[in-house]
Amino acid sequence: MCYSQSAEAVLSDATEFYLKNGLHVVVVPNHKAPIIKQIVVYKAGRVDEPRGKGGIAHLLEHLMFRGTKKFKDGEFNRLIESNGGISNAATSHDKTYYHQFLSVDRLELAMYLEADRMANLSFDDETFVKEREVVFQERQERQSRNTTRDFWEKVDKIFWKDSLYGEPVGGTSVEIMEITKQDILDFYQNFYGPNNAILILSGDIDFETAYDLAQKYYGKLSAREIGQKGNTEDVDNREYRDGEYTVRTERNDINISRLSARYFLPHFKSDEGYLYAMMVFADYIGNSISSPLYKKLRLDTHLATAIGTDFDCFNRGNSTFSFYAYYNNPKDTQKIQNIFMQTLVESLNNMTEKDMELTKKRLLAGLVYHNDNPSDAADIVTDWLGAGYKLEDLKNYEQHINKVTLADVKALAATLNEYHPLWAVATPMQEAK
Amino acid sequence: MKFDYSKIEPLIRRIMSVVLVVVLVCGVILLLKPEVWRFNPQYLVETTILKDKRFSANVQEIISPKLKLKAYLFEEHSNPIVSVEFLFKNAGSAYDPDYKEGLGTLLATMLSRGAGKYDMEAFNAILEQNAIGLDFENTKDDFSGALKFIKSDIVLATKMFNLALTKPTFNRIRLKQAKKDMLDNYKYMLEQPDSYAMLEAAKQLFGKHPYRNSRMGTLDSGQRITVTDLRTFQKQHLTQDNLLIGIAGDVSAIEAGDLIDKLFAGLPRHAKITPIPQADIQITSPDYHISRNLGQNIGFFYAKGVAREDERFYPLVLAIEILSGNSLTSRIQKAAREDKGLTYGVYGDLANYDKSNFIYGRFSSTPDKFEQLKQIIQTEWDRLGKYGVTEEELAQAKDYMIASEPLRYADIGNISGTLVAMQKWNLGLDFLQKRNTYIRNITLDEVNQVAKQYFTPDNLRFVTIGDSKKQEQR
Numbered sequence: 036m037c038y039s040q041s042a043e044a045v046l047s048d049a050t051e052f053y054l055k056n057g058l059h060v061v062v063v064p065n066h067k068a069p070i071i072k073q074i075v076v077y078k079a080g081r082v083d084e085p086r087g088k089g090g091i092a093h094l095l096e097h098l099m100f101r102g103t104k105k106f107k108d109g110e111f112n113r114l115i116e117s118n119g120g121i122s123n124a125a126t127s128h129d130k131t132y133y134h135q136f137l138s139v140d141r142l143e144l145a146m147y148l149e150a151d152r153m154a155n156l157s158f159d160d161e162t163f164v165k166e167r168e169v170v171f172q173e174r175q176e177r178q179s180r181n182t183t184r185d186f187w188e189k190v191d192k193i194f195w196k197d198s199l200y201g202e203p204v205g206g207t208s209v210e211i212m213e214i215t216k217q218d219i220l221d222f223y224q225n226f227y228g229p230n231n232a233i234l235i236l237s238g239d240i241d242f243e244t245a246y247d248l249a250q251k252y253y254g255k256l257s258a259r260e261i262g263q264k265g266n267t268e269d270v271d272n273r274e275y276r277d278g279e280y281t282v283r284t285e286r287n288d289i290n291i292s293r294l295s296a297r298y299f300l301p302h303f304k305s306d307e308g309y310l311y312a313m314m315v316f317a318d319y320i321g322n323s324i325s326s327p328l329y330k331k332l333r334l335d336t337h338l339a340t341a342i343g344t345d346f347d348c349f350n351r352g353n354s355t356f357s358f359y360a361y362y363n364n365p366k367d368t369q370k371i372q373n374i375f376m377q378t379l380v381e382s383l384n385n386m387t388e389k390d391m392e393l394t395k396k397r398l399l400a401g402l403v404y405h406n407d408n409p410s411d412a413a414d415i416v417t418d419w420l421g422a423g424y425k426l427e428d429l430k431n432y433e434q435h436i437n438k439v440t441l442a443d444v445k446a447l448a449a450t451l452n453e454y455h456p457l458w459a460v461a462t463p464m465q466e467a468k
Numbered sequence: 469m470k471f472d473y474s475k476i477e478p479l480i481r482r483i484m485s486v487v488l489v490v491v492l493v494c495g496v497i498l499l500l501k502p503e504v505w506r507f508n509p510q511y512l513v514e515t516t517i518l519k520d521k522r523f524s525a526n527v528q529e530i531i532s533p534k535l536k537l538k539a540y541l542f543e544e545h546s547n548p549i550v551s552v553e554f555l556f557k558n559a560g561s562a563y564d565p566d567y568k569e570g571l572g573t574l575l576a577t578m579l580s581r582g583a584g585k586y587d588m589e590a591f592n593a594i595l596e597q598n599a600i601g602l603d604f605e606n607t608k609d610d611f612s613g614a615l616k617f618i619k620s621d622i623v624l625a626t627k628m629f630n631l632a633l634t635k636p637t638f639n640r641i642r643l644k645q646a647k648k649d650m651l652d653n654y655k656y657m658l659e660q661p662d663s664y665a666m667l668e669a670a671k672q673l674f675g676k677h678p679y680r681n682s683r684m685g686t687l688d689s690g691q692r693i694t695v696t697d698l699r700t701f702q703k704q705h706l707t708q709d710n711l712l713i714g715i716a717g718d719v720s721a722i723e724a725g726d727l728i729d730k731l732f733a734g735l736p737r738h739a740k741i742t743p744i745p746q747a748d749i750q751i752t753s754p755d756y757h758i759s760r761n762l763g764q765n766i767g768f769f770y771a772k773g774v775a776r777e778d779e780r781f782y783p784l785v786l787a788i789e790i791l792s793g794n795s796l797t798s799r800i801q802k803a804a805r806e807d808k809g810l811t812y813g814v815y816g817d818l819a820n821y822d823k824s825n826f827i828y829g830r831f832s833s834t835p836d837k838f839e840q841l842k843q844i845i846q847t848e849w850d851r852l853g854k855y856g857v858t859e860e861e862l863a864q865a866k867d868y869m870i871a872s873e874p875l876r877y878a879d880i881g882n883i884s885g886t887l888v889a890m891q892k893w894n895l896g897l898d899f900l901q902k903r904n905t906y907i908r909n910i911t912l913d914e915v916n917q918v919a920k921q922y923f924t925p926d927n928l929r930f931v932t933i934g935d936s937k938k939q940e941q942r
Contacts, residue, residue: 067544100796109802113797116864117867118509118867118871121875137875138872138873140513140520140521141513142518143512144516168810170812172809175833178763181660239518240518244518289659290655290659291655324589324593324596325596333645334588340648361652393593396597397597401599403599407880408878
C-alpha cells in the first residue's frame with residue numbers, strides 16, 4: 036500500500052552515531068532556515084528515584100540552570116538569552132531533558148554550555164534552598180491551574196498501584212521539602228553521564244559538522260558508572276482488572292463532569308507488532324470524527340462535550356490505553372460508560388478492511404508536516420528515543436503501520452476485553468433537596 | 469673524542485634566544501587576545517564554523533488575477549506543504565451583537581460542521597484523511613483562520629475551504645449541539661481560576677465596552693443566536709474588502725494568485741460594520757480581589773500601553789522585556805524567583821488591540837507569600853519608572869530580540885501568520901529585513917523616556933484570585 040509520495044521522507048535524513056564515551060547522537064538535518072534545536076536527554080526521571088523520595092530528578096533539572104564550576108549562578112540563562120535562545124527543560128517519569136532553540140551560529144556556544152553542565156554542576160546551599168522553594172511553588176501552581184488535578188493524582192496511584200509511575204513526577208509537597216543537596220548530587224552522579232544521554236541536533240547542520248562538534252564539545256567527557264535504574268518491568272497485579280472498579284468524587288469546584296477509563300497494557304517491548312496494531316486501533320475507535328465513539332457520543336447522542344482516546348506507549352514501563360469524556364449532566368455517567376463498553380466490543384467484532392484502510396490513511400497523511408519545523412522534529416525524536424525506541428523504529432513508522440493487519444488488531448485489542456478498566460468519575464456536587 | 473662544549477655554546481645561545489622570543493611573543497598574544505586562553509562566548513559565536521549561513525526572507529506582494537485580492541507571499545520550497553492564514557478585520561467577538569455574545573465563536577465552529585453537499589461527518593472525514601488543517605477562530609478584533617495542506621492536495625483543500633467559507637449548511641441539529649458545546653466550554657472556563665479571573669478582569673478594565681465580553685458569550689446569550697444571525701454576520705463581516713491574506717510554503721507567485729481566487733471566490737465584496745469606540749483600560753479603580761479557596765493565589769497586573777504604530781512601541785517592548793520578560797533573567801524573575809524562591813514564574817507583555825493598548829502580566833504564589841510577591845512587582849515597577857534601565861540591561865534585551873529573530877522561520881504556519889500581522893499593522897513589505905535595525909537603533913534615552921511615562925505608581929492595577937484569609941493571617 037502506498038498513501039503518499041511524501042510520507043516516506045519523514046525524518047529520513049536523520050542519522051545517528053555514538054561517541055566513545057557512550058553518548059548517543061542523533062542528527063536531523065533541516066536546511067530551510069539558519070536555526071537549530073539542541074536537546075540533551077538523560078534517561079532518568081521519577082521512576083529512577085528512591086521510593087518515598089519524589090522530586091529529586093525534577094529539582095535537579097532546576098538546579099542545572101544555577102551554576103557550574105566555570106559559570107556562576109545566572110550565567111547560563113544570561114548567555115543563552117543574549118544569544119536569542121529559547122531554552123527550557125522538562126522532567127517526566129522516564130527522562131529529563133534540556134533544550135535550546137537558537138540561531139545556528141550560536142549552536143557551538145549552547146553545546147559548550149550544555150557539555151559543561153553535564154560534568155561540572157555546582158551550586159551552594161543557599162541556592163539549593165531557594166530553588167527548592169521555587170519547585171514547591173511550581174507544585175502548588177500546577178495544582179491550582181487545573182481544578183481536578185488532585186483527583187487525577189489519586190486515580191494515578193490506584194491505577195499504577197506500587198509502581199512509581201503512579202507518583203507525581205515532581206514529588207508531593209511534603210517530599211519536595213525533604214530533598215537534600217546530597218540527594219541531588221547523588222542523582223546527578225548516578226545518571227548524568229554521557230553514556231546515559233542522547234544528544235539531538237535538529238536543524239541547519241550536516242552530519243559531518245554535527246559529528247565534529249559533538250566530538251569537540253562532548254567527546255572529552257568521561258563515561259560514568261550509571262546507577263541502578265528504577266523497575267519498569269511489566270507488573271501485573273492490579274485488582275481492578277478483575278472486576279468493576281470506579282473511583283468517584285463529587286466536588287463543589289467544578290461545573291462540568293468528567294470521566295475516564297484506563298487500561299493497563301503489556302510492555303510495548305514484549306511485542307513490536309502489538310505496538311503498531313494498538314496505535315491503529317486506538318486511533319480508529321476514538322480519535323477522529325469518523326470514529327465509532329465520536330459518532331455515538333457526539334454526533335448521534337451528543338451526550339459528551341468532548342471525548343478522546345489515548346494510547347500512551349512513550350514510557351519505559353507499561354503502556355496504557357485510556358478513554359475520557361467531558362459532559363454536562365452527571366446523570367449521564369452510567370449511559371456514557373455503557374456506550375463506551377458496548378462500542379469497544381462492537382468495534383472489535385465489526386471493524387472492517389475498509390475501516391483499517393481509512394484509519395491508516397489518516398494516521399499517515401500528515402507525516403510530511405514533521406519535516407517542516409525542526410523544533411517539533413527534535414521533540415518527536417525525544418519522545419521515541421527517550422522511551423527506549425530506536426531511531427529506525429521512528430524512521431520506519433510508516434512501514435510498520437502499513438504492515439498491521441485486521442487480524443492483528445482484532446487479536447490484540449481483544450486483550451482490552453479480557454480485563455476491566457479502572458474508571459474514574461468526577462461530578463459537580465449535587466445540591467441537597 | 470672529547471665533547472667540546474665551547475663549540476656548540478653559540479648555537480645553544482641562539483636556540484635559547486629564539487625560544488625566549490617565541491615565548492615572549494606567545495605571552496603577548498595571550499595577554500592581548502584573552503579569547504585564546506579564556507572562555508569567551510562572543511569569540512565562540514564569531515568564529516563558529518556554522519556562521520555565514522545565507523538566508524533571505526523574501527516577501528512578495530501579489531494581487532490575485534481575478535478578484536484582485538492582495539496577499540503577502542513567502543516562498544519556501546524545501547517541503548511540499550502550504551500554509552494560508554487570513555483574517556477579516558473588525559469581525560471579532562467585540563462585534564457580536566448585543567445579547568447574542570458568542571456569535572462569532574459559534575460561526576467559526578459552524579463553518580466546518582457541514583458545507584455544500586457534505587454533512588459534518590463527511591466534510592471532516594475528508595479533511596482528516598488528507599491531513600488538511602482547516603481552522604477558524606476569532607479574537608476580540610478579528611475573525612481569522614488557517615488552512616494547511618500538502619501540495620499535491622491543493623485542488624481538494626481549496627474546494628473544501630471555499631465550501632466552508634461560502635456554503636456552510638448550518639444544520640439545525642449541529643447548531644443546537646454547537647451551542648451546547650459553547651455553553652459547556654464557558655462553564656468549564658468558570659471552573660478554572662485563571663480563565664475566571666481573566667473574565668472578571670475584562671469586566672473591570674473595559675466597563676461597558678464590548679471588549680468586556682467573553683468569546684464564549686454568557687450563560688444564556690448563545691441560546692438566542694439563530695441561523696439568520698449567523699448568515700447576517702457572515703455576510704456583513706466576512707467580505708473581500710475586509711480581508712488580509714498571508715501565504716507561506718511550496719507555491720509560486722502565479723500559483724498563489726490562482727489559489728487566492730479559488731479560496732475566496734463567492735465572498736461578498738463589501739463589509740457592513742458598526743464601528744466600536746476606543747477603549748482605554750480603567751486603572752484608576754482600586755485593585756480587585758476574587759475570593760476563592762486555592763492552593764495558589766494568582767494575580768494579574770494591568771497598565772496602559774502604546775499602540776503598535778506608535779514610535780514608542782519598541783522602547784516599551786524592551787522595557788517590559790527587562791522588567792518581566794518570559795525568560796528567567798528579567799528583573800522581577802530575578803528578585804522574586806531566583807533571589808527569594810517566592811514564585812514559579814512571573815511574566816508580562818504588551819497587548820495591542822485595535823481600540824486599546826495595555827501592558828499585562830501574570831504572577832502566582834502560595835497565599836502566605838503572595839502579598840510579598842505583589843509588593844516586589846510594585847517596587848520593581850516603580851523603580852523602573854523612576855530610574856529607568858541600564859545600558860547593559862538594554863543591550864541584553866536587544867541582543868535577545870535580535871538574535872532570536874530567525875526562529876520565526878521554524879514553522880510555515882508561523883510565517884504565514886507573520887505575513888498577516890505585517891499587513892494588519894502596516895509594517896511594510898520589507899519589515900522582516902528592517903525589524904532588527906529598528907531594535908538596534910533604539911536608544912537608552914528612548915527606553916527611559918517611555919519607562920518614565922508608563923511605569924508610574926498610578927498606571928498599575930491588580931486583579932487577584934485566591935485565598936484572602938491566609939493572606940491576612942500573614
